[in-house]
Amino acid sequence: MKIIAIYNIKGGVGKTATAVNLSYLASLDGANTLLWDLDPQGAASYYCRIKPKIKGGGKKLVEGKIDIDEVVKGTDYENLDLLPADFSYRNMDMFLQSTKQPLNRLNKLLGPLAEEYDYVFLDCPPSISAASESVFTAADILLVPTIPTTLSLRTYKQIMHFLKQQNTGHAKVLPFFVMVDGRKKMHRLIVQHPPSFMPTLLKSYIPYASEVERMGTHRAPVAIFAPGSKAAGRYQSLWNELRPQLW
Amino acid sequence: MLHNQHSFVIPENQGVIELVSSLRKNFSVRLLAETVNKRVFYDTFDWRLYKNGSVLEQHNEGSSRKIYWREGRQGKLKIQLGLSKVPYLASELPAGEFRQQLHSVISVRELTPRVRLKIKRQSLAVVDNNEKIVVRLYIDKYLYQPSKTRAARALGNRLTIVPVKGYADDYSRVEASILEMKLPPAQDNMMKLALVAKGVSAGEYSSKLNILLDPDMPAEQALKKILLRLLEIMKQNTAGSITGRDIEFMHHYRVSIRKTRSALKQVKGVLPQDISEKYNNFFSMLGKLTNPVRDLDVFLVQLENYQQDLGSAAQQALQPLCEHLMQSRAEAQKKFVEELKSAEYRENIKQWCNYLGSSEKSDTPAENADRAVYKLADELIWEIYQQALEQGNAITADSKAKELHELRKTFKKLRYLIEFFRSLYPTTMVREFTQALTGLQDNLGELNDLDVHAAIVRGFIKQCTDEKAVKACKKIIKSLKNQLHKTRSEFAACYADFASADNHNRFREMFIDYHASR
Structure with a gap:
């Protein structure tokens, strides 16, 4: 089982869209895939038409008092399951701190699912906190969607600095550009000449596209309602590039 | 993701449209894609899995390949292998419980494809008020095709109900409704039927001599x-x-x-x-x-x-x-x-x-x-x-x-x-x-x-x-x-x-x- 966390401190960079689209494409390959919506806003759950609620509450789940497998829900796609969000996840840091080994907690919770799933995608909330550190410890891949702007690059540097300082986990950090707007000169320049502090940058990038926004209307991955669209193709390219890194 | 499904035989005289109409009386049923899938059944040359009462199946559905090891008359799922290809030998698997289990049945023998089936599948979904799929249904037409040039032979139709994780109550309701239709449960696994069509009797190989001699024979x-x-x-x-x-x-x-x-x-x-x-x-x-x-x-x-x-x-x-x-x-x-x-x-x-x-x-x-x-x-x-x-x-x-x-x-x-x-x-x-x-x-x-x-x-x-x-x-x-x-x-x-x-x-x-x- 490989754990892929889609993470960025910044909000609104397309983490959820990435998590939903990539987990769907992984499931389409025949891989048993779980998407864990860790964001209390529950957008990934919404996209999957699943109520963002954990029966018994998020606290009990984190404390291991609920069997994680019991709260997993099947999505509309055969090999893709979802562990829904819960509004109580806003207190995730507190829940984790009440456990013995907060850093290892997510890893431990996912342990029993190792036999069942090939991939677990974590749709992380936009923050840097104890919960993020637990994500860093559990993840094999930290996928960082980054908008090609000065401020976003600065944020990426902050993440890298934080990871270096904390020295937690073994995750391979893979940034990639999102919401790339070809009309904007800065976007074009950064994509064409990526900064040297991003040596693991993925070649694939996601353009700014209305199809991605329409996921909320269709409540489905782009490839379902706009299979021939540019955005669907770019997510597929991203997955094709990412997949070999998971073997 | 592991689940056991419930299959029924659709009698020859029962039309698929009729069946879907009856379901629609109680549920919101959506017709999904029609696909053609393949299923390959594996066993050793001397039928060790068959003799053990189990079946190893590879499902080819689109680009997805999955391998299931089932056992018993109802084909209860024993394990779904996290592999996309059936190994030739048990020793090719990573060390662990499954390798041990498989080795205890097939020992050093090689797994080979014994029979192949084509399945024309009409997928259906029971959806809830949010249009969320809560139960899947498959109407499968099983075909045995001896070769590309020879005509396929129909082996029968089956209805399979597949639960969606987290929607057990919906599954129970759909299952109860189908049970009311008095469809016979599918008991024989499809491998047996395919082998009959192929003219092969499973388990027939023996390396023993088994020669019957008449004492007075020259x-x-x-x-x-x-x-x-x-x-x-x-x-x-x-x-x-x-x-x-x-x-x-x-x-x-x-x-x-x-x-x-x-x-x-x-x-x-x-x-x-x-x-x-x-x-x-x-x-x-x-x-x-x-x-x-x-x-x-x-x-x-x-x-x-x-x-x-x-x-x-x-x-x-x-x-x-x-x-x-x-x-x-x-x-x-x-x-x-x-x-x-x-x-x-x-x-x-x-x-x-x-x-x-x-x-x-x-x-x-x-x-x-x-x-x-x-x-x-x-x-x-x-x-x-x-x-x-x-x-x-x-x-x-x-x-x-x-x-x-x-x-x-x-x-x-x-x-x-x-x-x-x-x-x-x-x-x-x-x-x-x-x-x-x-x-x-x-x-x-x-x-x-x-x-x-x-x-x-x-x-x-x-x-x-x-x-x-x-x-x-x-x-x-x-x-x-x-x-x-x-x-x-x-x-x-x-x-x-x-x-x-x-x-x-x-x-x-x-x-x-x-x-x-x-």
Whole structure:
């Protein structure tokens, strides 16, 4: 089982869209895939038409008092399951701190699912906190969607600095550009000449596209309602590039 | 993701539209895509999974490939393998519980595709108020297609309900509604139906002789029947022996050759002398080609056990030995395959088959050709049994390995004669005899294997320049010697068991008195 966390401190960079689209494409390959919506806003759950609620509450789940497998829900796609969000996840840091080994907690919770799933995608909330550190410890891949702007690059540097300082986990950090707007000169320049502090940058990038926004209307991955669209193709390219890194 | 599904047979007179309409009375049902999928059923050549009551299926659905191991009449899911390709051998799987489980069923045998099905699937979904899928339904039309050019044969339609995780209540409601339709539950797995369509009976392969002889049958006719069955087993195992991945094919092939030679040599004066000599030479040549391959196969299987007693450093040092053995095996296998693929081999086998199949009598029949087979069997078995006793009684603690090797060969001849003629004697008597023989033969077989394995390692040491490897090999030889000593010390007891007065009386009754009292 490989754990892929889609993470960025910044909000609104397309983490959820990435998590939903990539987990769907992984499931389409025949891989048993779980998407864990860790964001209390529950957008990934919404996209999957699943109520963002954990029966018994998020606290009990984190404390291991609920069997994680019991709260997993099947999505509309055969090999893709979802562990829904819960509004109580806003207190995730507190829940984790009440456990013995907060850093290892997510890893431990996912342990029993190792036999069942090939991939677990974590749709992380936009923050840097104890919960993020637990994500860093559990993840094999930290996928960082980054908008090609000065401020976003600065944020990426902050993440890298934080990871270096904390020295937690073994995750391979893979940034990639999102919401790339070809009309904007800065976007074009950064994509064409990526900064040297991003040596693991993925070649694939996601353009700014209305199809991605329409996921909320269709409540489905782009490839379902706009299979021939540019955005669907770019997510597929991203997955094709990412997949070999998971073997 | 693991789930058990519930399948029903859709009777021929029940239309699919009608079925969907009935479901729509109670549920919101959405028609999804229509797809064509493939299913491949795997088993070993000798149907070990089938005999174990399980099925290994590969589902090809679009670009997805999944492998399921199911068991029981209802095809209950045992495990879904996290693989996209069925392994040839259990040993190819990563170490773990599943590898152990599979190995306990198929051992060293190779998994091969036994039958392929095409499935035309209409997927349906029961959705809730949010248009969220809560239960999946598949209407599958199963087709067996013998080849691309031949028409597919319909095997029937099935309805399968698949739960969606987290929506158990919806599943129960849909299931209850379908149960009300009184559709018969699907009990036979599809592999069985496909095999019937293919004209293959699952589980039918056996490497046993199972020859039914009439006691009064002329010996020539009986011997030809035995030899023909042995040829059939050889043929069944030829392709697998050439591939060489599953070592049991070669084993069965080789045993058939040995039995053929034994029949030609032991059952004397039945076939014309020129025929006996010609084919004895031919099968002797073939047997010699199989010897190094089989010896190395058995050694490689055993090597894991031999290594267990060594430390990890010594185990690593044995790598050159493993490589040498693998290379030697590959060379021996190559020679063997070259022979099997030769025109001369094919011609010999063809002529042998023609000869055994012909009912023409020789102009100058051999002296025993027309004798009733039971008389000849009694004489031959009793004679070789006496010879075995004579050789066995002469074995002492000081006897050399060669004498034990000769004794082993004599007991093998005896065992083979019993197998050839077992239908002429009461089953219980034959069973008692073979049971008495088993312990002794195991002991002699183990002595032989240990001896051969020590010779293999010694041969490697002679040409090895790696000091660490030589040192580790010497440890193995030491361990083999200890094992040999122990097994040798057990021989006397094994032999005494076999040669007991009780057994002797029973064997006399079987081979002297039984037919005399007819």
